Amino acid sequence: MPHEPVASSEPPAPQVARCANCGTPLQGPWCHRCGQEAHDPLTRFRGAVHEMFENVLHFDGRIWNTLLPLYTRPGFLTGEYLAGRRVRYVAPLKLMFFLAIIAFLVLRMGLELGPPPVAVNGAAALFARAPDAAAVSRLRASENANIARALAQPGLPTVARAPLLRTQRQIDQAARQRLAQLAGHAAAPASAIVAAAAPPPGAPVRIEGPAPAPGTHPGWLLRHLRQGLQSGAQHPRRLMIGVLRLLPQTMLVLLPLFALVLKIAFPRRLYMEHLIVALHSHAFAFLDLIVLAVLGMLADWAAPVVPLATLLGWLGTAAGWWLVIYPLLMQRRVYRQSWPAAVAVYLAIGTVYALMLTTAIVLALGVSLWH
Template sequence: MSNKEITEAGGLRCANCAAPLQGEFCHECGQSIHSVLKPVHGMLEDTLDIVLHVDGRVMHTIPPLLLKPGFLTLEYFSGRRVRYVAPFRLMFVLCLLAFFLGHIAMDQATGGASHSDAAEIVPGQTNAFADASTTLQVQKKLDQQVAQLQLTRESVGSSVGLDLAEQALRRQASQRIAQLDGSSAPAKAGSAPAKATSATGDSSDDEADVEPSRRSWLYRPSHIDISWLPRFMNLRLEDGIKHMKLNLLAMKDDRTKGEAIERLKANTFAALPQTMFVLMPIFAVLLKIMYIFRRRLYMEHLIVALHSHAFLFLNLILGIALSMLGTWLVPHASWLSPIIHLLEWALVIWALVYLFLMQKRVYRQGKFMTTVKYLVIGWCYLWMMSFALGAAVLLGMSH
């Protein structure tokens, strides 16, 4: 017995089902003739072999995916699949990589996005109403922030910290109103500011705006009770609406606007891959409808959809890489800017041409019919993408 590998007993028969062996794997049950009881270095060798094998498939998959429209799909239909990465795995990995790089590129483009200083967010550290020029503005900002605290209470429950924060906000509002009115004696800390008046001391005519909590849905308690939905789904919807209100209120506040927008972008990018996976089978249904007389199976259309989106994500990855490269290099070599822009436009044009050629080669129709169906599918897909993006934004707002 070799020191490098411990083989299973059984001679020329499978140790699992006793079938005669004709190679390294049993043709009856598929079990390998090699034992899993190996020295550590043997396991490392197997791991390296698996990695190199996967890398070999990647090298056979990525170039034709980018440069040969429809080639991978036709190969898959012909049964030649071992050399290539499976369509769903290919699309899945490229999708996650594209959104990950997109998030990094967006952070780079915005310079990391200036987040609000923590001292400005915590009530009591600085006057939250210092930039208000009228008592009406003070009252509006107070209503917004008190409503935001109330929504937080509904989400996390009662908290002494939240009660103290509300008292601090009311105290700061009273102090600011006293400054604007020229009064030397501000109202008590725990009391709400009096009816809002203008800086000249006259009462505001727009009394409805003084208390928006009475009419705006943002300031009302969220309660969902849909009879035909289970309780846990009602609670989940209610919690999502509360978070959506908190995010919207944060965007209306200048001090927390930047942070809220960054949070929305991060949550949207996190939700986009999920919406794309929902979109994929719907796109395959669209292909099935457009080519219903070709009598192809739904799985064939789904494979076309997977390879099409895998190419789009690969194209997007290259575009993001070019954009990031330009951000790094153009400040030091401005002559690279037109070249990078030209390459980016070339990727966009190639994406449109690629999808047309892929559709023509896979479904084998004439140029006129392919063009008509290509335009119809593209128009429908734009609407589908719009709904998917809207759903991702809503999901991002609800977290």
């Protein structure tokens, strides 16, 4: 008679969770073999959104653990990184590049959103075509009346008021410039202008030929740079945008050079340690530039509200001084120096770095003028 199978009294073995990517048994929320996270982002909408931003920014929540100590505690992040406590913070190279990109975008936005060089409604062009002072006065009164009506609207927000006041100042400036031009033309008679333009009797006649091709005449370089300087003087905002476009490349050169300067000043430390100091110090500089640019734009928009504009101005001044004081405090904390030694080395390194930065900016300015 066949024996019936006896049911086992032992509980079934628990099912081992495995990595969906490589099949390795999981021992935590991450696979120790391939590094993939255990949770499935497709099961919840929140997980899918988190996965999307994580893949784009690669920061998770570490960015919030990094920015506050970076700005308020000089040298803290560098000390944590050199001590091996790194998982809670964004890596120095990634942090520096992220803040550099944001800083350049904010600075460029500030330049592009700044007061336009020409008044709205073609006022500057109308002033340029005004034949006499009376026409200039009529145009000025008409444009200012339009702005006055806009400012008198009830409930006009401060954000809209600041550009109107700025445009009013531009209209007054354009009118004054046209009046000065008309006064200058009136002071110089037409006969004097013709006499000055005519060559003196017996002078050799100079016949201008076709312009030489670039590189075939010794003065072509100076002529090209002179034209670039004139264009930059007429369009300073465009020139600054061109410089900002080249600054990321210059930072790639300045970073290792600055770390080399630190290596010369502190030869007992490894070069990579100085490179981490350079990355964190430049990351702070970009973060402070972001703060300065945002405060400047807010102060510009809040110009009609005097108390708020004053407060923003004081905050901007404090952020500017923090940009100077921060490297000294960071250097003293990382390299553990006394105050006299820290100040002396800080002044020496600051002088060298100022020369390097000035050279880089001049080169970027020259390339921008060239193009």
